[in-house]
Amino acid sequence: MKIFKTLRPSLFNKYVFLLCLTASVAGCNEKSGPNNSQEQQTEETTADWSNYFVGDILFYDEAPDTEGSRIYHSIIPVPQNYIAEQARTVLATLYFSPEDSIVPVNKLHYYLKDIEGVSAKSGGNGDVSVFYSTRHIENSFANQDTSKVFFETRGVLLHELTHAYQLEPQGIGSYGTNQVFWAFIEGMADAVRVANGGFTENDRPKGGNYMDGYRTTGYFFAWLKEHKDPDFLRKLNKSTLEVIPWSFEGGVKYALGKDADINKLWHEYQVAMGDLKPNIDDAENDK
Numbered sequence: 001m002k003i004f005k006t007l008r009p010s011l012f013n014k015y016v017f018l019l020c021l022t023a024s025v026a027g028c029n030e031k032s033g034p035n036n037s038q039e040q041q042t043e044e045t046t047a048d049w050s051n052y053f054v055g056d057i058l059f060y061d062e063a064p065d066t067e068g069s070r071i072y073h074s075i076i077p078v079p080q081n082y083i084a085e086q087a088r089t090v091l092a093t094l095y096f097s098p099e100d101s102i103v104p105v106n107k108l109h110y111y112l113k114d115i116e117g118v119s120a121k122s123g124g125n126g127d128v129s130v131f132y133s134t135r136h137i138e139n140s141f142a143n144q145d146t147s148k149v150f151f152e153t154r155g156v157l158l159h160e161l162t163h164a165y166q167l168e169p170q171g172i173g174s175y176g177t178n179q180v181f182w183a184f185i186e187g188m189a190d191a192v193r194v195a196n197g198g199f200t201e202n203d204r205p206k207g208g209n210y211m212d213g214y215r216t217t218g219y220f221f222a223w224l225k226e227h228k229d230p231d232f233l234r235k236l237n238k239s240t241l242e243v244i245p246w247s248f249e250g251g252v253k254y255a256l257g258k259d260a261d262i263n264k265l266w267h268e269y270q271v272a273m274g275d276l277k278p279n280i281d282d283a284e285n286d287k
């Protein structure tokens with residue numbers, strides 16, 4: 001088993017990655033948050049995350065003799081630094097600035113494993129583990145397409161790192177006991193992936209409900225970020241600290257204002273994406 005330790009941010013800039021992929025997607029009470037209306041803000045909040053300590057990243061290759069391991073190292077030559085780079089992307093998507101109340105991660109253990117599945121995060125209280133399946137890497141490389149496996153590897157990493165740094169709903173149980181909790185956690189992870197170009201347009205599921213979690217919820221959240229408020233994901237993440245017990249309705253009102261209605265927004269999203277035909281009332285409202 002090969003073990004690699006992360007380099008601090010000051011050393012990270014010495015590395016240049018040859019592969020680069022960037023893209024974007026063209027309560028106690030239900031408090032109203034920073035916005036008081038649904039009017040879209042034109043500028044997204046920006047902050048410098050380059051020196052933020054994302055935790056000591058320990059990389060373990062537990063399957064060095066597999067084809068998946070060989071492929072991984074060919075596209076990610078310095079894994080611990082690449083993971084740190086993507087961690088800062090996730091943090092910049094979830095939070096306004098390094099001064100926010102951020103989930104602390106002191107150590108992040110990342111494993112390549114020769115097992116079934118794709119990837120998963122475990123642990124907590126500052127000590128987090130993530131595994132990535134070399135078998136999934138091999139399957140992603142079925143057509144000998146390096147760009148495809150790199151795209152998938154980055155997207156999966158964005159999802160799992162979101163789980164490491166995201167805030168969690170309060171007052172509604174846990175991931176394994178409450179549908180709302182689960183849908184928010186998995187929906188936010190895929191929303192961060194969508195918002196940072198980790199999925200393609202063809203990956204968006206049609207229909208469903210915003211409570212379905214994963215991509216169904218994630219694409220909806222990313223659409224709200226794109227069309228209602230560029231800081232939506234940050235505000236929705238922060239709503240978990242303010243809206244107790246947390247709910248989708250309360251979280252959306254906190255992020256977009258007291259007049260926001262999640263069911264109406266979901267319908268608007270479905271119509272905009274062509275999943276539903278506009279009804280007469282929609283046509284009248286557009287006049």
